[in-house]
Amino acid sequence: MPKKKLNVALIGCGFMGRTHSNAYLKVNRFFDLEYQPVLRCMCDLNEEKLKKFAENWGWETTETDWRKLLDRDDIDAIDVVSPNNTHRDIVVAAAEAGKMVLCEKPLAIDAGQGQEMVDAVEKAGVSNMVWYNYRRVPAITLAKQLIDEGRIGRVFHYRAKYLQDWTISADVPQGGDALWRLDAAVAGSGVTGDLLAHSIDTAMWLIGGVDKVTAMTETFIKERTHQATGEKQKVTIDDACAFLAKFNNGALATFESTRYARGRKNQNTFEVNGEKGSIFFDLEDAHQLQYFNHGDDAHVHGWRTILVTDSEHPYMDHWWVPGCTIGYEHTFVHALADFLKGIETGEPVRPNFRDALDTQRVCDAVLKSAKTEVWEKV
Ligand SMILES: NC(=O)c1ccc[n+]([C@@H]2O[C@H](COP(=O)([O-])OP(=O)(O)OC[C@H]3O[C@@H](n4cnc5c(N)ncnc54)[C@H](O)[C@@H]3O)[C@@H](O)[C@H]2O)c1
Numbered sequence: 001m002p003k004k005k006l007n008v009a010l011i012g013c014g015f016m017g018r019t020h021s022n023a024y025l026k027v028n029r030f031f032d033l034e035y036q037p038v039l040r041c042m043c044d045l046n047e048e049k050l051k052k053f054a055e056n057w058g059w060e061t062t063e064t065d066w067r068k069l070l071d072r073d074d075i076d077a078i079d080v081v082s083p084n085n086t087h088r089d090i091v092v093a094a095a096e097a098g099k100m101v102l103c104e105k106p107l108a109i110d111a112g113q114g115q116e117m118v119d120a121v122e123k124a125g126v127s128n129m130v131w132y133n134y135r136r137v138p139a140i141t142l143a144k145q146l147i148d149e150g151r152i153g154r155v156f157h158y159r160a161k162y163l164q165d166w167t168i169s170a171d172v173p174q175g176g177d178a179l180w181r182l183d184a185a186v187a188g189s190g191v192t193g194d195l196l197a198h199s200i201d202t203a204m205w206l207i208g209g210v211d212k213v214t215a216m217t218e219t220f221i222k223e224r225t226h227q228a229t230g231e232k233q234k235v236t237i238d239d240a241c242a243f244l245a246k247f248n249n250g251a252l253a254t255f256e257s258t259r260y261a262r263g264r265k266n267q268n269t270f271e272v273n274g275e276k277g278s279i280f281f282d283l284e285d286a287h288q289l290q291y292f293n294h295g296d297d298a299h300v301h302g303w304r305t306i307l308v309t310d311s312e313h314p315y316m317d318h319w320w321v322p323g324c325t326i327g328y329e330h331t332f333v334h335a336l337a338d339f340l341k342g343i344e345t346g347e348p349v350r351p352n353f354r355d356a357l358d359t360q361r362v363c364d365a366v367l368k369s370a371k372t373e374v375w376e377k378v
Helices: 015-030 047-057 084-096 111-124 138-148 191-207 328-345 353-372
Strands: 004-011 035-043 061-063 077-080 100-103 128-130 155-163 210-218 223-225 232-234 240-247 252-258 267-274 277-282 288-293 304-307
Touching: 004 015, 015 035, 015 047, 015 328, 035 047, 035 328, 047 061, 077 084, 084 100, 084 111, 100 353, 111 353, 128 328, 128 353, 138 191, 138 267, 138 277, 138 288, 155 191, 155 240, 191 210, 191 240, 191 252, 191 267, 191 353, 210 353, 240 353
Parallel strands: 004 035, 004 077, 035 061, 077 100, 100 128, 155 252
Antiparallel strands: 155 267, 210 240, 223 232, 240 252, 267 277, 277 288, 288 304
């Protein structure tokens, strides 16, 4: 059977532009799907970078203004991988134009914008997905399976960390190309929206919604030079954030994130402690899941390391043979495969925009609590 074509336009040829382009090229080679993405149009403001990028990845056409994509009949889906402050306008316009919409995380600058985006995609009835790709790390998907199978029972504790170290030097400028993450006007927030949003999405997917939070944030370097203007500016993002959370199911949680943890490059970990067992995951050992089963005979009690590469493990029957690991880029292929399967079956993929709005609301409550210094309801 010939594949049904899904004509895609991708906006933003940076880091995520590469992971998504790779996913569009690979997905049909490893997953048997009715739909095949066509790399129809690549869009970026920077024309020189755009041309090179489009040629390298095989995008058929290019545009420097995303608005030109809206009326094009040869585009079915718009994928937004430009900085956070661009998401709302593009998504709302794309949905109104009847396009399917995919968007990188965090959904928006804040929940107000996020709500407008949810309203737009739901009103238009278009397929939508937010790329919280860590759900598609096979070991994390396996954690979800173990929890849903009741293997750890009632959850008491959730403990998440997301640590990096790339902004420690006061010489790192802020704003502009690649450094927009340090500029609150563009990013919305610092580590809360950039890193903890991932941890929150994973946590809520695994154990349910958050009731209330209390948080502290810090901005260690108070002034930086703006990359584009060369002027010294106040830094208004959160460099670090730690918060306590109470989940709707009564579980207690701690979340911590910073870009000032020397030696930590992208350490994303979580531990879940339940009545019958515990689970631990570390992205720096992404092919493993640690599991403790209290139901084992007492004399063999101990944490076991599951090498998540067998064909019985989530997604792994699409890749190599047992023992051969996969990596970061595969999580985007998995997300795309699930999105395409959702269109095929009519069973919408998750996380959708509404799920991502729930995460955004937790982020907003965290940032608010850091200011008010009291518990904030989500
Ligand atoms: N899922 C993940 O793990 C993950 C990882 C990194 C980034 N992200 C998210 O992906 C998005 C992009 O991040 P990135 O790291 O790829 O950024 P980046 O800085 O590497 O690339 C962004 C690109 O967007 C372009 N751009 C900016 N404004 C534009 C506009 N109005 N129209 C068209 N192009 C525009 C820039 O020229 C640049 O090429 C952000 O929302 C970020 O939070 C997600």
